Amino acid sequence: DIQMTQSPSSLSASVGDRVTITCRASQNINTYLNWYQQKPGKAPNLLIYAASSLQSGVPSSFSGSGSGTDFTLTISSLQPEDFATYYCQQSYSTPRTFGQGTKVEVK
Amino acid sequence: QVQLQESGPGLVKPSETLSLTCSVSGGSLNNYYWTWIRQPAGKGLEWIGRIDASGNTNCNASLKSRVTMSVDTSKNQFSLRLSSVTAADTAVYYCAREYGSSRNFDNWGQGTLVTVSS
Numbered sequence: 001d002i003q004m005t006q007s008p009s010s011l012s013a014s015v016g017d018r019v020t021i022t023c024r025a026s027q028n029i030n031t032y033l034n035w036y037q038q039k040p041g042k043a044p045n046l047l048i049y050a051a052s053s054l055q056s057g058v059p060s061s062f063s064g065s066g067s068g069t070d071f072t073l074t075i076s077s078l079q080p081e082d083f084a085t086y087y088c089q090q091s092y093s094t095p096r097t098f099g100q101g102t103k104v105e106v107k
Numbered sequence: 108q109v110q111l112q113e114s115g116p117g118l119v120k121p122s123e124t125l126s127l128t129c130s131v132s133g134g135s136l137n138n139y140y141w142t143w144i145r146q147p148a149g150k151g152l153e154w155i156g157r158i159d160a161s162g163n164t165n166c167n168a169s170l171k172s173r174v175t176m177s178v179d180t181s182k183n184q185f186s187l188r189l190s191s192v193t194a195a196d197t198a199v200y201y202c203a204r205e206y207g208s209s210r211n212f213d214n215w216g217q218g219t220l221v222t223v224s225s
Contacts, residue, residue, distance in 0.1 A: 001168075034211040043201055043215035044152065050209040087152060091210035095167040096142075096154040 002026050002090050006099035012107040019075040021102045023088035028068050032092035035064055035073045038101075039084045047086075048073065078104070109134035111202050111216035119196075119223050125189040129202030129216055136160040136178060140205035141185045142212065143176070145198040153198075157205060158185055192223045 003026035013019050023033065031051035036044035046055045048064035051071055061076045075082055083106055088099040115127035129141065136159075143155040156166035158176040166174045175188040189196060199220050203212040 032210065034209065036212070043203075043218050044212070045215075046211055046213050049207075049211040049213075053209070055211075055213070089152075089212070091205075094154075094157075094165045095169075096210075098152040098154070100151045 001095055002029060002093060002097050004088055004090055004097050004099040006086075006088055006102050008102060009100065010103040010105060012105050013078050014107045015078055015080055017078045017107075019078050019082075019104060021073045021086055021088075021104075023066075023071045023073070023099050025069045025071075025090055025092075029090045029092035031067050032090055033064075033066065033071045034089045034091060035062075036087045036089065037082075037084045038087065044087060075104075109204060109214050111204065111214055113200060113202050113216045113219040115219060115221070117220055117222060119192055119221060120225050121193055121223055122191055125192050125196060125200075125221055125223075126186065127200055127202075127219065127221070128184050128186045131183045131185075131204075136180050136183055136185070140210075141178070142203045142205050143187045144201045144203055144212070145196075146201070146218075147195075147198045155187065155189075155200075194223050197221065197223045 005024045033051045035048040038044040052064045063074050085101045085103045110132045112130045119125045140157040142157040158164045173190045178185040199218040201218045202216045204214040206213040
């Protein structure tokens with residue numbers, strides 16, 4: 001199975017901050033990497049697919065980059081509604097696997 | 108916009124079988140993989156497996172011996188059965204659609220909490 005490792009596991013930030021979350025795959029997954037946002041009591045919501053493509057309806061403050069084994073999710077200017085947990089997920093092979101999550105909290 | 112809705116018992120006894128159904132509205136089951144994902148309270152996401160409209164399946168090896176998935180295209184539904192459950196199977200269970208060449212989960216059900224307890 002491909003292991004996905006996110007860092008950090010949590011971070012504290014303020015509205016307007018630039019936030020970066022990293023995700024590392026245990027093997028080359030090309031750009032088969034997706035990012036999700038999850039708020040308490042809700043299902044995850046797709047933000048970025050294929051490493052860098054913005055899902056329809058997602059604010060342009062979100063961006064993704066990377067290929068191979070190292071990937072990044074960036075929020076250019078954190079908004080109040082962005083405080084949530086973020087997950088990366090590889091879709092290169094089955095079983096599909098997720099990172100452990102990064103919780104973005106209010107500083 | 109396709110919508111997914113999980114249904115099934117919220118409480119299952121240890122050693123019994125968990126059964127869930129996901130009803131899909133606003134779109135066909137054809138040409139997609141339909142997926143089950145679970146999340147224990149306060150923890151991360153675990154992919155259980157997927158099925159297509161023809162009944163082809165892939166399952167997580169960690170659960171494979173206990174998982175059965177089926178599809179009913181006439182009802183636009185797919186189902187999960189997980190046998191011999193224990194407390195470790197207590198989780199919110201989501202159904203989701205796997206979409207496109209990037210194979211992302213673009214549509215999710217709201218999730219249903221299943222508790223394993225006597």
